[in-house]
Amino acid sequence: MQHLLFNKLKKAFIVLFLCIVVTAITGCWDRKEVNDLAVVTAIGIDKKDDKNIELSIQIFNPRSVGGSGQMDGSGGGSGGGSGGGSDQVLIQSEVGLTLADAMSKFQEKLARQIFWGHDETYIISQELAKEGIREQMDFLLEDPDLRENGNVYISSGKAKDILPLQPTLERNSSEMLRELSAFRIGMIVTISDLAQMLAGETGAAAIPLIAISQSSGNSTNSSPIPSLMGTAVLKADKMIGHLSDKTTRGVLWxxxxxxxxxxxxxxxxxxxxxxxxxxxxxxxxxxxxxxxxxxxxxxxxxxxxxxxxxxxxxxxxxxxxxxxxxxxxxxxxxxxxxxxxxxxxxxxxxxxxxxxxxxxxxxxxxxxxxxxxxxxxxxxxxxxxxxxxxxxxxxxxxxxxxxxxxxxxxx
CATH class of the missing domain: 3.30.300.210 (Nutrient germinant receptor protein C, domain 3)
Known part of the structure; x- marks a missing residue:
């Protein structure tokens, strides 16, 4: 009787052990190591010419925090499009007929798999916004790899010029913009919020307007930084004007x-x-x-x-x-x-x-x-x-x- 009970317990233990092993294997078989990814932290969208747009991405540089990965030309860092940026981030740009077209070109020239899921900042140039952003919004909402809760901004100049800026107290320009928004000194608008406004009852939308300004301090250590300068106003997906900082406060009321x-x-x-x-x-x-x-x-x-x-x-x-x-x-x-x-x-x-x-x-x-x-x-x-x-x-x-x-x- 004891022998029979021992065999049953033995079989139950083996089954339990196999279940644990199988669960562990299935939980990590497709896991991607951080050092194998090119993590995108911000996206800039500009008009290149009458037919093309320019998509720029801000990629986190693991070397800036002592990572072992290398993001050089052979590893997929500064090759392809245009390179640049600070020690904290790397900037890449590609031109395409559509966002999807430009996005596909990045992976062709980056040895690491691009990870879009950490992107928290979308910057659209004022020049493009005046012509209409419906096609861009459709893609940003439909692509499953992109985050709908990322903050969106309109830049008075080129969106790609915002990405390489290196604030003194923050790791990159994307992080600084998020911190400024968190203080609620201007509007906070996500991709999802913008889509709801454009598809709403009036078709009107308001988006934070940003520009490049000089940081405070003496001339020897001041550097250009992104700053909020008011609100861009859109109607039927096209920018029709903007409001100053002071006027924006009234809108917030x-x-x-x-x-x-x-x-x-x-x-x-x-x-x-x-x-x-x-x-x-x-x-x-x-x-x-x-x-x-x-x-x-x-x-x-x-x-x-x-x-x-x-x-x-x-x-x-x-x-x-x-x-x-x-x-x-x-x-x-x-x-x-x-x-x-x-x-x-x-x-x-x-x-x-x-x-x-x-x-x-x-x-x-x-x-x-x-x-x-x-x-x-x-x-x-x-x-x-x-x-x-x-x-x-x-x-x-x-x-x-x-x-x-x-x-x-x-x-």
Whole structure:
């Protein structure tokens, strides 16, 4: 009996062992070592001529972190297309009739297998965007090797010129752009987001606009870096204009995408000086109404923040001063919104503010009657802006840390 039980346990152990071995083998038979891959971290798309486009890729250089792989001409680093870049990355460019055509040429000249799955940055030149990006978007969305959640940007110059830039504090230009976007000082748009906007109810889209600028510092160590310079506005997949940094902030208010922002005003009650208020908790709501055929959007904005600097003689421990400051900060916010509204609604006539979606959700019947000529209806909509600001903390410098008491205005 014991012998029979021992045989059964032995057979069960053998079966279990074989299952573990088979599972381990199937889990790694097609595994690719990092040193066998050319990892793409960013893509740049430019117009080459009337028939061709130029595709540039930023490839991570494993040698920059002590990798054993070699990315030279024989190994597939700087051969083919055009080479360049910093120690951190290698830049390759190829020309083709389509993106797929240009992409296929890279593998012909690289000894390593190209890995596109780590690409987190797509840069499209302004020149190409003005002619239309529908074909490029279709390919970027359909190719299974590319990431739909990668951030997309429009460059004021050549997209390929952004890729080799080497910021001082970041590993490459792609990483710096991602960090800038994370601070929400501008818009954050992924390939998936862009596709939804272009295929949406208005066909209008907004994309961060970037350019090459000089880093801060003295002339001996400053270097060119990528920087955000506003927002590119597209309609029906073609770029029709752009917004400045200041105007972009107003658009973010409308879209309820503003994060932390500092507003500086000159209080009327002060003889001189300024007060800066940092607003961290911001919420915006679009409220559409249709009355007697009149279409109106009410923008209800609520913000909470604290005073971070006070160069006036006002003692901000006085609740009356704080109340007046809240009104003046609200007026400044309203001015920023009205500035962006003038550019977007009256000049560009591109609904990137979310008006169409708001009316569609609340008034589906009325929306269906105007959706085919929304470009004409959008500029006619009346907009009422009602910002509300609450300052929760006056900060430590309520009237200046070293200001003489006789100069402080307490009431």
């Amino acid at each position: 409308f879209r309820n995408e503003i994060d932390s922002v500092t507003v500086t005003v000159r209080p009327k009650l002060a003889e001189q000086g300024m007060i800066s208020v940092r607003l961290k908790k911001n919420k915006t709501q679009l409220i559409p109404t249709i009355q007697e055929g009149k279409w109106t959007i009410t923008l209800r904005s609520e913000s909470k923040g604290e005073i971070v600097q006070n160069t006036t003689n006002l003692n901000m421990m006085n609740p009356e001063f704080v109340k007046e400051l809240e009104k003046e900060v609200g007026i400044e916010i309203q001015k920023r919104m009205e500035l962006s509204l003038k550019q977007v609604q009256k000049k560009l006539k591109a609904d990137i503010l979310g008006f169409a979606q708001a009316f569609h959700q609340k008034y589906p019947k009325e929306w269906n009657e105007v959706k085919d000529h929304w470009d004409q209806k959008f500029p006619e909509i009346e907009v009422v802006i009602t910002p509300k600001v609450r300052i929760q903390r006056s900060g430590l410098s309520n009237s200046g840390a070293i200001r003489p008491k006789q100069e402080v205005k307490n009431k």
